[in-house]
Amino acid sequence: MPKILDGVAIASAIKQEVAEEVRALAALGIRPGLAAVLVGRVPASEIYVRSKVQACAELGLYSDLISPPESVTTEEMLDLVAALNSRDDIDGILIQLPLPKQVDAKQLLDAVSPDKDVDGFHPVNAGRLQAGRPALAPCTPAGVIEILKRSDLPISGQQAVVVGRSDIVGKPVAMLLLNENATVTICHSKTRDLGAVTREADILVAAIGRAGFITPDMVKPGATIIDVGINRLSTREDVDRFFAGDMKREATFLRRGSTIVGDVHPKAFELAGAYTPVPGGVGPLTIAMLMANTVRAAKMRRGL
Numbered sequence: 001m002p003k004i005l006d007g008v009a010i011a012s013a014i015k016q017e018v019a020e021e022v023r024a025l026a027a028l029g030i031r032p033g034l035a036a037v038l039v040g041r042v043p044a045s046e047i048y049v050r051s052k053v054q055a056c057a058e059l060g061l062y063s064d065l066i067s068p069p070e071s072v073t074t075e076e077m078l079d080l081v082a083a084l085n086s087r088d089d090i091d092g093i094l095i096q097l098p099l100p101k102q103v104d105a106k107q108l109l110d111a112v113s114p115d116k117d118v119d120g121f122h123p124v125n126a127g128r129l130q131a132g133r134p135a136l137a138p139c140t141p142a143g144v145i146e147i148l149k150r151s152d153l154p155i156s157g158q159q160a161v162v163v164g165r166s167d168i169v170g171k172p173v174a175m176l177l178l179n180e181n182a183t184v185t186i187c188h189s190k191t192r193d194l195g196a197v198t199r200e201a202d203i204l205v206a207a208i209g210r211a212g213f214i215t216p217d218m219v220k221p222g223a224t225i226i227d228v229g230i231n232r233l234s235t236r237e238d239v240d241r242f243f244a245g246d247m248k249r250e251a252t253f254l255r256r257g258s259t260i261v262g263d264v265h266p267k268a269f270e271l272a273g274a275y276t277p278v279p280g281g282v283g284p285l286t287i288a289m290l291m292a293n294t295v296r297a298a299k300m301r302r303g304l
């Protein structure tokens with residue numbers, strides 16, 4: 001039976017450690033602070049930002065939720081970021097994506113001070129990560145490494161295959177695995193004979209954004225499968241395609257009108273030695289690592 005890697009439990013352990021660090025910093029008169037910038041009214045973004053602010057409150061971090069109107073300009077956003085960069089009570093700046101079309105997202109993310117870039121998206125942090133220097137690493141990729149380490153799964157010397165090369169997930173997760181001494185292959189939409197490559201993986205990371213894309217024939221038996229994908233299924237056909245006969249999924253679909261599946265086909269998990277389920281695998285780590293990054297940024301900024 002494959003081992004199910006419980007992201008909820010791992011995220012909860014990380015959050016407890018963060019809360020302890022926050023208490024230790026409080027004794028020194030320091031309260032790490034996160035500014036969350038949420039532009040306009042995108043329902044999914046509102047939910048994400050609300051849970052980030054709530055996590056701050058639970059763990060004792062200060063948070064400031066800033067909500068510019070949908071009509072905000074790039075210049076106004078740049079002024080806001082400049083103000084946050086110089087505020088002493090703010091250690092981390094989070095700009096919730098997506099931004100409205102008129103805002104130049106790249107220019108804005110580049111304007112965030114690398115030392116407050118708790119999302120780890122700034123080119124300076126990408127460069128530090130690549131150079132193996134202390135860096136604020138993107139939260140979801142950092143969470144992948146935490147899952148592997150805290151589950152005592154070896155990384156060093158393993159063949160790791162990452163499917164996906166986005167700046168947010170694929171590239172940084174590959175770099176983190178490399179820094180942990182895995183032998184890393186990065187695949188993407190132009191990779192020839194993808195299955196032949198993924199079948200070599202001891203650690204297979206799927207960050208593609210396509211429902212159930214990794215099928216059983218693409219997996220080496222006994223591999224560790226990390227499924228980063230989150231894909232919503234909202235039609236009966238789609239749900240049956242992946243979860244026919246699964247009573248729990250059926251109940252979720254009937255209750256909510258949708259359910260989610262990762263980038264790995266549920267049948268492929270049956271071959272794994274260990275795997276992260278969707279939901280409840282990688283997902284919960286993202287906020288936990290955001291909290292950890294904010295505390296880390298607070299300490300780094302003060303030379304602690």
Ligand SMILES: NC(=O)c1ccc[n+]([C@@H]2O[C@H](COP(=O)([O-])OP(=O)(O)OC[C@H]3O[C@@H](n4cnc5c(N)ncnc54)[C@H](OP(=O)(O)O)[C@@H]3O)[C@@H](O)[C@H]2O)c1
Nearest residue numbers: 140164165166169188189207208209228229230282283286
């Ligand atoms: N908290 C979380 O758990 C979390 C956080 C972030 C993202 N996600 C999820 O992770 C998934 C990936 O996100 P992302 O932001 O990295 O997506 P993305 O920016 O759309 O990147 C997708 C990557 O998959 C590759 N790809 C697409 N079709 C492919 C194919 N047929 N064969 C091989 N590679 C293919 C693309 O290759 P090209 O570069 O060649 O186009 C691209 O590099 C999504 O489901 C997203 O919702 C989850």
